Amino acid sequence: MLGRLNHVALAVPDLAAATAAYRDTLGARVSAPQALPEHGVTVVFVDVGNTKIELLEPLGAGSPIAAFLAKNPSGGMHHVCYEVDDILAARDSLQASGARVLGDGNPKTGAHGKPVLFLHPKDFFGTLVELEQA
Numbered sequence: 001m002l003g004r005l006n007h008v009a010l011a012v013p014d015l016a017a018a019t020a021a022y023r024d025t026l027g028a029r030v031s032a033p034q035a036l037p038e039h040g041v042t043v044v045f046v047d048v049g050n051t052k053i054e055l056l057e058p059l060g061a062g063s064p065i066a067a068f069l070a071k072n073p074s075g076g077m078h079h080v081c082y083e084v085d086d087i088l089a090a091r092d093s094l095q096a097s098g099a100r101v102l103g104d105g106n107p108k109t110g111a112h113g114k115p116v117l118f119l120h121p122k123d124f125f126g127t128l129v130e131l132e133q134a
């Protein structure tokens with residue numbers, strides 16, 4: 001079921017500062033910021049060649065990363081995103097195994113325009129898992 005690592009996401013309190021640090025201090029190629037109101041975040045992607053780093057800043061009231069940043073005020077690793085060939089088949093098989101799919105169980109369109117789902121961190125050893133249709 002599990003395919004390639006699509007990205008590792010870091011929640012950050014200040015997206016502009018984090019983007020500048022990756023671009024100017026680390027010398028990485030960074031995307032323009034993209035506001036994703038449906039996900040409650042603004043994202044910047046850092047291209048590191050073999051995968052991507054997704055920088056996440058809260059957007060709007062009730063952002064799903066707000067509580068995480070309250071607990072980790074300087075930021076931290078928020079989730080890993082793996083590709084799957086068939087996201088609905090993956091969801092059904094995971095739910096049958098007892099894993100909790102977050103939200104209403106229906107994929108949303110993610111930052112790359114493809115369907116995504118999230119799995120509860122307590123079911124995967126303390127790491128929030130995102131699945132993205134390949």
Ligand SMILES: C[C@@H](C(=O)O)C(=O)SCCNC(=O)CCNC(=O)[C@H](O)C(C)(C)COP(=O)(O)OP(=O)(O)OC[C@H]1O[C@@H](n2cnc3c(N)ncnc32)[C@H](O)[C@@H]1OP(=O)(O)O
Binds near residue numbers: 116
């Ligand atoms: C655009 C898209 C894309 O790439 O395409 C994205 O990535 S959007 C990225 C943003 N979207 C999402 O994250 C959507 C899915 N996430 C969610 O629904 C939420 O963030 C939850 C994962 C349910 C957590 O929500 P919230 O922090 O409000 O709940 P909570 O405080 O009750 O947390 C429940 C327990 O999980 C832990 N917990 C919370 N977030 C965690 C994380 N990211 N990694 C590891 N553990 C985490 C808390 O510390 C707590 O543990 P203790 O009980 O031990 O204290």
Ligand SMILES: [Co+2]
Binds near residue numbers: 007009
């Ligand atoms: Co993500």
